[in-house]
Amino acid sequence: MVSRPVLLITGILLIATSLRAPVTGIAPLLTMIHKTFALTTFATGTLTTLPLLAFAFASPFCVLLARHYGLERSLMLGLVLITSGIFIRSSGTVSMLFAGSAVIGLGIAIANVLLPALLKRDFPKNITTLTAVYAFVSGVAAAVFSGCVVPLATLPSSNWMRALELFAILPLLTIAVWLPQLRNHTQPVAETASPQTFHTKIWQSSLAWYVTLFLGLNSLIYYTVITWLPNILTAAGYSLQEAGSLHGLTQLATAIPGLVLVPTLHRFKNHKVMAAGTTIITGIALLGLLCWPHHATIWTTLFGFGTGASFIMALSFISLRAGTVRQASALSGMAQTIGYTIAAAAPPLVGALHDTSGSWSAPVALCITTCGIMAVCGYAAGSSRQL
Numbered sequence: 001m002v003s004r005p006v007l008l009i010t011g012i013l014l015i016a017t018s019l020r021a022p023v024t025g026i027a028p029l030l031t032m033i034h035k036t037f038a039l040t041t042f043a044t045g046t047l048t049t050l051p052l053l054a055f056a057f058a059s060p061f062c063v064l065l066a067r068h069y070g071l072e073r074s075l076m077l078g079l080v081l082i083t084s085g086i087f088i089r090s091s092g093t094v095s096m097l098f099a100g101s102a103v104i105g106l107g108i109a110i111a112n113v114l115l116p117a118l119l120k121r122d123f124p125k126n127i128t129t130l131t132a133v134y135a136f137v138s139g140v141a142a143a144v145f146s147g148c149v150v151p152l153a154t155l156p157s158s159n160w161m162r163a164l165e166l167f168a169i170l171p172l173l174t175i176a177v178w179l180p181q182l183r184n185h186t187q188p189v190a191e192t193a194s195p196q197t198f199h200t201k202i203w204q205s206s207l208a209w210y211v212t213l214f215l216g217l218n219s220l221i222y223y224t225v226i227t228w229l230p231n232i233l234t235a236a237g238y239s240l241q242e243a244g245s246l247h248g249l250t251q252l253a254t255a256i257p258g259l260v261l262v263p264t265l266h267r268f269k270n271h272k273v274m275a276a277g278t279t280i281i282t283g284i285a286l287l288g289l290l291c292w293p294h295h296a297t298i299w300t301t302l303f304g305f306g307t308g309a310s311f312i313m314a315l316s317f318i319s320l321r322a323g324t325v326r327q328a329s330a331l332s333g334m335a336q337t338i339g340y341t342i343a344a345a346a347p348p349l350v351g352a353l354h355d356t357s358g359s360w361s362a363p364v365a366l367c368i369t370t371c372g373i374m375a376v377c378g379y380a381a382g383s384s385r386q387l
Helices: 005-016 027-037 041-069 071-089 094-122 127-153 160-183 206-235 240-267 272-291 293-320 325-357 361-381
Strands: none
Touching: 005 071, 005 094, 005 127, 005 160, 027 041, 027 094, 027 127, 027 160, 027 206, 027 240, 041 071, 041 094, 041 206, 041 325, 071 094, 071 160, 094 127, 127 160, 127 240, 206 240, 206 272, 206 293, 206 325, 206 361, 240 293, 272 293, 272 361, 293 325, 293 361, 325 361
16 A cells, blocks of 8 residues: 555546546537638547547557556656647647647546556555546546536637647646655556457457447447537537536536446346446437437436446446456457447547438437447346356
């Protein structure tokens, strides 16, 4: 156990505030960015895709970084990358807008992979509790920024670039709080996933593919909707400010299931109905948004809850369906690499579908259909068997 656990936990929770907000918080401003640079809808959607691609391809190599430089210093590098990416993204040119988004993704990828390793090393008896708390904190931070970013961008003498720069406040604060941890130079636990743990047998397992697709399709639906939700809502008659607030409510709702599911999932061996049920909740929310958008408060809350619960379950399946620690590491690498790659393709393609069809009905209907496939995968992944 570290000598100053309170300071360490504070640092961990502050890192959590930067795990989602810099990526999802840009969505309420996409209309402004689209008008500033005359971007196509496909290109605008790529602003969400780039961080996801960084998650997918950088995640397996983050542990190698930690083994060489230590967990604490590697996490500091992640924070520096997130902060640098935020300022690069806000510099006012198209090239920097996309480059900054990619840099942010690299920084978040480091933190996403190494925070669980840090918890396992320093707080082995409190992993589930701390995981639930930092997931909740991440959701709350994303919700606050989504709700505030449009009002901040529309202030006198302000614009969307200045609003995006404000995302750097939390990682800068976190860097200051994390500085004392740099005196440590510690490696992750040996069983943490790395590229060497990608077993061929894992890729040949149907159960592994069900878990991977359950995570991947949930990420696809979540990042597609979270990217275009403000546009969907403004097309239905909501103002930009109202759309931003509902966007924030969605992300707040994603944080709630973690407080309930993380401590209780291990009590059940079979999770078939739970996995399929959370997916059905997501599908119902999307159907409601498509048919009765004037009740968007209900539908966005349900959507956030459903996708948040499915995400927690998908991550839990990685441990529950693996028979050994090494299998869990390999399955984690497979699920996150394939899952985020699947998710990354969706936002720009859905944006292009909107341009072709002229409305958001076809993209939302496509997400509803995807929920059906995801429910099947979740039902299969929720079985009590192991790899």
